[in-house]
Amino acid sequence: MSPSTSPSKEISAIKGTKDILPREVRVWQKVEAQAKALFELYGYRELRAPVLESTELFEKGTGETTDIVTKEMYTFSDKGGRSITLRPEYTPSVARAIIEHRLYLQSDPLRFYFIGPMFRYDKPQKGRYRQFHQVDIEVFGEKDPAIDAEIVEMADTLLRNLGVRHAETLVNSVGCRACRPAYSKDLRAHAQSVRDLLCPDCQRKITTNPLRIFDCKIESCREQAALFPKITAYLCQECRDHFAKFCSTLDLYEIPYKVEPNLVRGLDYYTKTTFEIVSAGLGAQNSLLGGGRYDDMMKDFGGPDLPAIGFAMGMERLISVLKVEPEASRFLYIATLGEEAKAKGIEFARLFRRQGVESLIEFGDRSLKNQMSRANKLGAAWTLIVGEDEIRKGLFQLKDMASGTQNEGTVDNLLKIVREKAQDSK
Numbered sequence: 001m002s003p004s005t006s007p008s009k010e011i012s013a014i015k016g017t018k019d020i021l022p023r024e025v026r027v028w029q030k031v032e033a034q035a036k037a038l039f040e041l042y043g044y045r046e047l048r049a050p051v052l053e054s055t056e057l058f059e060k061g062t063g064e065t066t067d068i069v070t071k072e073m074y075t076f077s078d079k080g081g082r083s084i085t086l087r088p089e090y091t092p093s094v095a096r097a098i099i100e101h102r103l104y105l106q107s108d109p110l111r112f113y114f115i116g117p118m119f120r121y122d123k124p125q126k127g128r129y130r131q132f133h134q135v136d137i138e139v140f141g142e143k144d145p146a147i148d149a150e151i152v153e154m155a156d157t158l159l160r161n162l163g164v165r166h167a168e169t170l171v172n173s174v175g176c177r178a179c180r181p182a183y184s185k186d187l188r189a190h191a192q193s194v195r196d197l198l199c200p201d202c203q204r205k206i207t208t209n210p211l212r213i214f215d216c217k218i219e220s221c222r223e224q225a226a227l228f229p230k231i232t233a234y235l236c237q238e239c240r241d242h243f244a245k246f247c248s249t250l251d252l253y254e255i256p257y258k259v260e261p262n263l264v265r266g267l268d269y270y271t272k273t274t275f276e277i278v279s280a281g282l283g284a285q286n287s288l289l290g291g292g293r294y295d296d297m298m299k300d301f302g303g304p305d306l307p308a309i310g311f312a313m314g315m316e317r318l319i320s321v322l323k324v325e326p327e328a329s330r331f332l333y334i335a336t337l338g339e340e341a342k343a344k345g346i347e348f349a350r351l352f353r354r355q356g357v358e359s360l361i362e363f364g365d366r367s368l369k370n371q372m373s374r375a376n377k378l379g380a381a382w383t384l385i386v387g388e389d390e391i392r393k394g395l396f397q398l399k400d401m402a403s404g405t406q407n408e409g410t411v412d413n414l415l416k417i418v419r420e421k422a423q424d425s426k
């Protein structure tokens, strides 16, 4: 067989990635628009950082003992020999950008949001992808626990506005550099005493960072982790006070929450507050969003000593728990008969589109009957019929596809009808 006739193998999307097709994209666009509008209401502005970052950024930021850095990063050498990573999360990128552009010297609030793809080489399953999308928000320069509560309230409002039910807010404090070492020491000793019951990976974590044992997804390790000492008993006075004020501000906002002492979250940078919103509807990957405070990252990156807090929500997980009503179609199909009519149809399509009416004209030669059935199949709200007779008379037929009623009129009159009906149905 010649190369042109040999059947070629279908190429599929890479494992753990997926296409988001037009009908689903409509839902994404709505969620994105609502999220952005809400964040702007709270004084956040969009910051767009590159997908590619230096590997060092995540080693330093996300943390060298995390599963993300040890196992899940898409890292490669570029042609210049630099070690590059497709961002697995957004937080370190924002901190880097603030320092690089000295944004802390400007008068704008240091509140940022972003919606975009992240990449983690994890085992794909329901709710877990290798390319997924996060809605991310970050705040810098606020150390008062009231901001911790405000961002939880903002997340809660977004979920409520989107109609998400059955979500639960979990909160905790993971302490700070002053009080965590004593906890890590006791945790290490405890984990060592049950070493044989832990998986090889967790056995390694006993030395590197025992806190990371809480991230293990293996059931037997989870059972052991549930029996480990709780950080709550080790918090210093400052962390204790911070947590108490965070919780009392959540009460002020009337946000129900549950204190979950094992919620240490899988990233090394957290200090004090951590939180997650989980949804039973999600199955095993039940975290809709997660976040917390990371007061040391800016100074660890060589920037100013600015406290910070943020969260990220998984778009795929969010969309999967939304109840979506199918959208009513609002477009006009222009059916034409003959060359002259096609030219007129093109003119009308431009006119209608300029007036904000979604219009579709198909250019292949088709009978009128065929075009009417196409309009039906595609879900047009109206069909405008343009034939040579109609052009001569200057009067055209507009068919309302749902009711079947037909109106005859000049194109301006018909345009008026379409616009009025579109307005009524809004």
Ligand code: HAM
Pocket (backbone or CB within 6 Å): 088, 089, 090, 091, 120, 122, 127, 128, 129, 130, 132, 133, 134, 136, 137, 138, 266, 267, 287, 288, 289, 290, 291, 292, 293, 309, 310, 311, 312, 313, 314, 315, 316, 317
């Ligand atoms: P994270 O908990 O790693 O936190 O991810 C946040 C959210 O992203 C999760 O709750 C989940 O909805 C979604 N997600 C994570 N991994 C996947 C995956 N493989 N497939 C689908 N969805 C996923 C962070 O990334 C932190 N940067 C959050 C943060 C911002 N903390 C402070 N500021």
